[in-house]
Amino acid sequence: MKDWAIEARGLTKRFGTGADTVTALDRVSVTIRENEFFTLLGPSGCGKTTLLRLIAGFELPSEGKLLLHGQRIENLPPFRRPVNTVFQSYALFPHLSVLRNVAFGPEMQRRPKAEIEAEARRMLELVRLEGFERRLPRELSGGQQQRVALARALAGRPRVLLLDEPLSALDLKLRREMQIELKRLQHETGITFVFVTHDQEEALTMSDRIAVMSGGRILQIGTPTEIYEQPTSRFVADFIGETNFLDAHCEQVAEGRAQFRLSSGDLVQGLAIPGLMSGSEVTLAVRPERLDLLADGQPGIPATMQDLLYIGNDTVCTVALADGTELQVRVQNRHGAIHASAPGSAVRVGVEPQAVRVVGD
Amino acid sequence: MTDPAKNPLFRFPGLKPAAWLFFVFLYAPIVVLLALAFNDNEQATIWTGFSTRWFGIVLDNADLIRAFNNSLIVATTATLLATTIATLAALGMNRARFRGQDGVNALISLPLIVPEIVTAVATLLFFIMLGFRLGLGTVILAHTVFCIPFAYLPIRARLEGMDPRLEEAAQDLYANRRQTFLRVVLPQLWPGIISGAMLAFIISLDDFVITYFVAGAGATTLPIYIFGMIRIGISPEVNAVSALMLAISIVFVAASWLVGRVRR
Known part of the structure; x- marks a missing residue:
């Protein structure tokens, strides 16, 4: 139980009230291991992003428990959770230089001044963006912005890194590169990655384990081989690969x-x-x-x-x-x-x- | 650049003369007014020679300087108050989702289209009903209110264009609500706030109708003083004052425009 990075029990999220209520997440229970590359896979509207936002703290659950390394976190605001996010749109601060973007997390954590600067530079080195410290985000290409977003999230020293379809805005070649890059980063940092995607190929090639979601529920959790070779439901078999x-x-x-x-x-x-x-x-x-x-x-x-x-x-x-x-x-x-x-x-x-x-x- | 001759707009008959007429009609009086501010003659309309003495006379006129000071006090105070309120309103309207929100949004901007004379009369009656003594205080109050929509619109527009994920990103990176506002929201919003404040300032500095109604004795602002001068007779002094006001307006509007363009 100690080596579970994230444990969700009966996590439910409803939006709206009365007749307009939409259940985005329906009693989801899942455990994610430490140092795991865990992927939430499903079509749009399946609840994968909602689950990610609940872990990040941008939404609070309607019901259920959420534990991070054994600590209850479901009602903590995002800034009290040792979890950082790489956004789909990157959400870099446009008025801050690349270095100040990356240093934002450590600054807010009130780490020593010298350490902040060093950490930010180390992270930029990790994502291979040395020399871009003083640029503004808008002066970078999509792939470079992506790397800054990664460095910024990693500089916050998260226990768990959340990635919300971070590669969807990149072209195919860049996406392949970043897939390899992400695996390398996960390996080097030893941080638990929770990755959201609708791309089954991406999920199969990168993940240690995959949770296939549909209609606000997790249909199946397993290694890529298990998910592909032993689908338990028609939806999973159909969504991943071709099936008769x-x-x-x-x-x-x-x-x-x-x-x-x-x-x-x-x-x-x-x-x-x-x-x-x-x-x-x-x-x-x-x-x-x-x-x-x-x-x-x-x-x-x-x-x-x-x-x-x-x-x-x-x-x-x-x-x-x-x-x-x-x-x-x-x-x-x-x-x-x-x-x-x-x-x-x-x-x-x-x-x-x-x-x-x-x-x- | 496209060839102007190929633009269908320029093939419209009579466009050129109409455009010229428009600009001449709009700016010729101002050009004349500026030119005559440098006229040596006592009679404002007869040119005899170049002189800057009227500017000297203006600056020696204690009543006029007092009126100008009043204008500055009113405009500065009203701008600070109106911009603060407008910023808060814009932030609230941007985040909250409530029933009738569109209506409230329209109500905030409505003063822009209410005839000024209506507002002036209504405000005066309102102050009298409440038993307020007319003076600089009532002028500031009235100016604050009608400046709010002018300050609100650019700030709201700026907020609308802001990615809501930025705030989430800041909070995700351990910034609490106050830090998120100070470190991320405010720097993004700043050009909109400056732009709105400058607009409010110039609108307030300029206002005549409402001020005329709600200003008591001793609360004469510059536009009202100028109006008083004209009633006595047009002297080049009026031209000189007007030229100075125009210069101030141009500086402010230009600055507002420049700041608004920053980081778009």
Whole structure:
């Protein structure tokens, strides 16, 4: 319990009153470990930014508890929380030089004068902005402003650093650079990072753990691999990466395996999840790259080729099962582009049991 | 720059003469007034030679200097009060969200369009009803009130253009509310406040109608004194005073404009 940086219990935030009440955050409970790169991922309006603002103290929760290293903080004003924020719009103070921006936090903390200056310079060095001390924020490029915002937040020596979609205003190349930079900074400073994004790729590549949010709730928390490979709900499977959803009837459950009958009548083997009952109707999620495209006559589900989409490294094939259910199959072009099956030809789709996940709604 | 000949505005017939007429009508009297301030002749309208003696006579006129001092006292006090109130109002209106806010906002600016004579009569009757003795105090009170909207508008505009995240960022970096205001909000707001204050000052310095009604004996301000001078007869002294006032106005308005442009 000691190594939890942040612990939220039943955190709820409602905006408005009476009939106009909107529940932005609905009984969210989550624990974030010390030194963790933790990402809140979800579409806009899912509550991820509200959760971040509650941790920062810009909003106070309607209900629930919030602990920072074991201390209750949910009712403290932002300036009493050892937590700093990198804003999406950077929010640099336009009337202060880069150095004074970075020194703002230490000054407000009333640290010794000499230390303030040294700390600010050290932070600017950390984000590789030496030589920009006397510039005004408006004289910097977007990427440089981003670095100042980072340095400013880090100079406050936060226990937890909050980042609200900090890379969304940067172009693709700069974003890649900053992703690497952020990972490096987190590694070097050993500070807990709570990162908000709607970009699933960003979340997968940077995070130690991800919380996928929707409708003010956390749907699933896990490592990037867990979130991608073992989504527990349809929303998570759909939001992260591409997924085929298949309606199926569970025929039989035994020894961690289950047998499903698809709406096309074909049988597939899959992994059982706790609580799965034979005879129940379920939704199966299968990633396109986990399916195999086989020649007609080989063991697999019979299907008809509909369409091939060549995208360079892969080819995405759309095939139709007996009842017309469409499936995406992603084939690696390891030996050059596949030409084998023209649209309309009969093929087989190979499904390994580990690739078949039962997801809730 | 676009070629003026290609701008459709300049193809509008009669635009040039109309524009010239407008500027001549507007500024010719002022130019004449300024020129005649340097006229040597006793008769203000007959030019006989260049002289600055009227400025000397103006500065030796004890009554006039007293009126000018009154004007300065009124304008300075009213500006300080009106700008302070306007700043607080703008901050409040920017942060609070309440029902009827648009109405309140309109009410703050309404004095700008109420005919001055109406305000003047109403204010006079109001002071008499309350039993106030007319004097510099009543003038300052009246000026403060009608200066508020002039000071309010530039400050509010400045606030509207401010990123609300800046205050959050300051608080996030351990600044309490007072520090946030002093270190982040006020420096951002400063050009708006200066701009509003200068506007209020010049409006107050200039005012005639309301002042004429609510000023008692001994509270004569410069515009009222000038009006009194003209009734006796137009002497170049009036021209000289007017020239001095114009110079002060131009300095203030220009300064207000320059400060307003800073850090936009």
